[in-house]
Every structure is written in C-alpha cells, then in structure tokens.
Amino acid sequence: MARAGLTADRLTAAAADLADEVGFENVTLSALARRFGVKDASLYAHVRNLRDLRTRVAFLAGGEMIDRIAAAVAGRAGKDALAAFADAYREYALERPGRYAATQIRIDQNLVADSAALRRTAEITYGMLRAYGLEEPDLTDAVRLLRSTFHGYCALEASGGFGAPRDVRASWEQAVAALHVALEHWPRRDQKEKDA
Amino acid sequence: MARAGLTADRLTAAAADLADEVGFENVTLSALARRFGVKDASLYAHVRNLRDLRTRVAFLAGGEMIDRIAAAVAGRAGKDALAAFADAYREYALERPGRYAATQIRIDQNLVADSAALRRTAEITYGMLRAYGLEEPDLTDAVRLLRSTFHGYCALEASGGFGAPRDVRASWEQAVAALHVALEHWPRRDQKEKDA
C-alpha cells in the first residue's frame, strides 16, 4: 500500500493543527497516527516520543508567533509599538490556542539556548522597551511584567476565567494602556520611599 | 481486612498533597488508590471521576488561597494591601504548586456560581482596589489586570520561564510597584487622547 510520507515536520504541523482543534494536552500520538492512516508505532521513526513532539510544536508555534509580532511592531515605537505587540500576541493566542499552549511548556535548557526564535523574541521585546529609557535591571523587570500580564491575560481569557459581563477586548486595551503608564512612570528604587 | 476509611474529603486532601509532589496533571486515581492501599475502582464510590476529583481539589485550593490572602490583606489599605495580596498570592503558588495549578482549571459554570470561595475572592479583590477610587468598568478592568499579572508571573516563574540571572523576587516587587503606579495613574478614556 502507498506510504503516508511521514516526516518530523509534517507530524509537527499536523500535531499543531490537532492541538488547536482539541487542545494541546489532548494531542496524542494515537490520534495523530489515526489522522495519517497509520499505526501509532510508526510515528516513533520520526519523533522520539510524545515529549519530543510537544517540544517541536512549541518551537513551531514560538517561531510563528514572533514572526507575527515582529511584523506588527515593525516601524512603530513607544505606546504604538506596545499596543501592536500586545494585540499581535493576544490574537495569536486566541486564534491558535493549542499552538499557544505549546509555547508555555517547560523546555530543556539546552534546546532553549540555541533557539533562534527565542533570541529574536528577546531582541524584539527589549527593543520595544528601549523607548521608555529603562536600564538594567529595570529592563528585565519590565520584560517580565509584560510577559506575565500578556500570558496571564490570555491564559485566563482562554480558560473562561473572566466571568464578568465587561467586554474582554476593552479590558485588554485598558490593561495595555495601564502597562504603558507603568512603563512611563517606572518606579525607581529611590522613588519607592517617597511613594510609601 | 480493615477499611481504609475513604471519604471524598480525605481523597481530595490526599490528591492535593499528591499534586504538590508530582504536579497536578500527574495526579491519577490509580496513584491515589495506591496511596490508600486500595484498588482504584474503590474510589468511584466517593468521587464521580477524575474530573470531579480535580474540581474538588480546585475548590479546596481556592479556599485555602483566599484565606491566606484575606489574612495578609486584613487591616491594610492602598499600596500596602496590594503588596500583601500579591505576596500572599505568589507564596501560595510557589509553596503549593499542585494546588495552585488546580485553581486554574476550567470549572463548570454552575459550580462557579455558588462557590463561597470565589465570591470571597471577588469581594477582597474589589475591596482592596477601593482605595484607588476606580469605578466600573475600570474596576473590573483593574481586577483583570491584577489577576493576569499575578497569575502570569507565577505560571512563568513556576515553569522556569524566567531565564535571566536577575533575582525573581526583586522583579516581582518591581512588578507590584509598577501595578501600583498604574492603578494610581489609571488611564481614563478621556485621558487616552492626550496621551497619544
């Protein structure tokens, strides 16, 4: 009988699609094999195991996501860039929930080190923040704040955590505006005392 | 032979402990049964299924967490209250990672409606924000911002998402300080124009 033509890349792409349909944690090798009309044991020739497949999906999604964000941010600065970054982030997370979930898994530190997508993400994020005139360690603190809020918001929104009738997109815009304010009036260590 | 004395509550508590040890997603009914020296089929007399058990753990953890937060916030206001809330939140999430993960699962909307813990959480959160003089819908937006940042930060920290050498606790304190600034200079709709 004809071969299915499996490769690691085709499996990864199909797994990503499957994740968007049924949820990342419901992606199984069996279901993936079924989708290709193949026995599950056959997949192990292309992918080490489920963990390996998940990691591949994570890198695929991470790359796609930063491409979108980079395109959105290009040519913008300050509040404009922040809003573009934020919206591109959230749109990806909502549009491709399975892929987005993949980007949040714990990944082997060795693999993280030589990931072009992750380096690019860091570059673009730090670059976007340049307009606010922060220096280390505030810069890293600010990056962590943004990542946390963006991720937390998308995670809560995707899991139905926002029950109130208030429009979810409007709250998002307010949150981004609030982050912009926080970045502009970034609390310095010496300012902390007089605030209290 | 002697009975194990199973009840839904004992199972829930043991499942919560197990979750903190091996991770919430690795809690299985089989492992739980093993811990009680009992066959897994026996658990179904006390708990409907795995989903039911997970939900019970979620409510247990949610209650514990808001108790801690309420105690921390009691008698404080403004920035003090915010910091106390934030620290109690993060400490719980780091100390009891399995339980914390449980609080993030999607829960049947009917059960959500009559959960005392959730009502209490909402009360305390909104109460804490009263000092900032916000009104609806800004109040809800602010609550969503706080929840997002708190959850996102803890999720990223717990999953090893913060690679930079910068101290994770220091970044947290900066994030909370930045949120305080954002709440104090909350961007109103009419202010938005002149900001741009």
Add this chain to the structure above:
DNA sequence: TGAGTAAACCTAGTGCCTCTAGGTTACAGC
C-alpha cells in the same frame, strides 16, 4: 534492469491509565 539496502511501516506485546458492572464483606444500629 535488477540486486541491494535503508527507510518506512507493520504486528505483537507490556504496562499504566480511566471507568463500569456486579459480587462480597465489614460495621452501625436495632
């Protein structure tokens, strides 16, 4: 063109998991 070979894919099987149906046994209250 046909033999050799590497890979793609398969069968068979283990062990862990959830969950159901239906049987036995300990224990509380009479």
Add this chain to the structure above:
DNA sequence: GCTGTAACCTAGAGGCACTAGGTTTACTCA
C-alpha cells in the same frame, strides 16, 4: 446477634505511550 448499607473487591473493556523485531517499499547504482 441480625440485618442492611456502605465500603471495598474482582473482572474486564478500551485508550494511551512505548519497545522489539519483522516485512515491504522505493531508491540507488552497478
């Protein structure tokens, strides 16, 4: 002590990840 109701059991179906080892396809190159 009897009895009924749990509490707990055995047995079993079906899904999943993963391994070992066999067969087949399709490509290369003489």
